[in-house]
Amino acid sequence: MREDEDLRGVDWYGEVLAGERFVRCDFADADLSELDTTDCVFEECDFSGARLNASTHERTAFLRCRFRRTSFFGAELRGCKLTGSRFEGPCELRPLTVDRGDWSYVSLRGQELEGAGLRGVSLAEADLTDADLRRADLRDADLSHVMLHGTRTAGADLRGATLTGVDLRVLEITKVHLDVHQAVAFATAHGAVVSWD
Numbered sequence: 222m223r224e225d226e227d228l229r230g231v232d233w234y235g236e237v238l239a240g241e242r243f244v245r246c247d248f249a250d251a252d253l254s255e256l257d258t259t260d261c262v263f264e265e266c267d268f269s270g271a272r273l274n275a276s277t278h279e280r281t282a283f284l285r286c287r288f289r290r291t292s293f294f295g296a297e298l299r300g301c302k303l304t305g306s307r308f309e310g311p312c313e314l315r316p317l318t319v320d321r322g323d324w325s326y327v328s329l330r331g332q333e334l335e336g337a338g339l340r341g342v343s344l345a346e347a348d349l350t351d352a353d354l355r356r357a358d359l360r361d362a363d364l365s366h367v368m369l370h371g372t373r374t375a376g377a378d379l380r381g382a383t384l385t386g387v388d389l390r391v392l393e394i395t396k397v398h399l400d401v402h403q404a405v406a407f408a409t410a411h412g413a414v415v416s417w418d
Contacts, residue, residue, distance in 0.1 A: 223242070224246070226246045229249045230249070231251045233253050233256055234252050234254050237257045240259070242261065243266055244266075245264070246263070248267060249269045249270050250271060255275045257278075258277070259279045260281065261278075261282070262284065264285065264286075275294070276296045280299070280301065281298075281301050281302075282301065284302065284303075285305040286303070286306045287307050289309040293312065293314050295316055297317075298317070299318075299321065305326045308332050311331075314333060315333060319339055320341075321342060322343070323342075324344050325363075326345070329349050331351045333352075334352055335355045336356045336357060337354070337358070338358045339359050340358045341361045341362060345363050347367050350368050350371055351371040353372075355373050355376050362383070365384070369388065369392060370391050373393060374393045375393055379397060379403060380399065388410075389406060394407065
């Protein structure tokens, strides 16, 4: 395990990491492009200004990490855990491939995620305030208690997503894809009386 290391500006382009753990390490402005990680853990690490372009992460955990002005252009995250991490400032998150994973309690305030593929991802209690999720694929995602104030969701696909505890009155509904149960819940939240006869 590596703790409290100053790794600012490190050049790990194309490096391969497996089963390693980093705690409170500083990766600010590091070049982590095409980095390949498997079963690694980054806990309370700072990735401000870091470049993770075209990097690949399998079952890697980024726990309570800080991503400020961080670039994930072309990155792939499969079965990864980002619990409690914060994306601050304009991060580059498109295109980004996300396959499953736990993004609970993540802050994505104001982030550009238009067209993002987040199908099946757990975003429980995430802060999506003012984020751009237009045309995002959120099918079967866990959106329990997420914050959606000011979030742009036009054209997003929410079919099968868990919306428990979500204030549906603030959901932008333009061309949003809903299943029947979600549509009824949305109508009810807006005062409609739904009759099945």
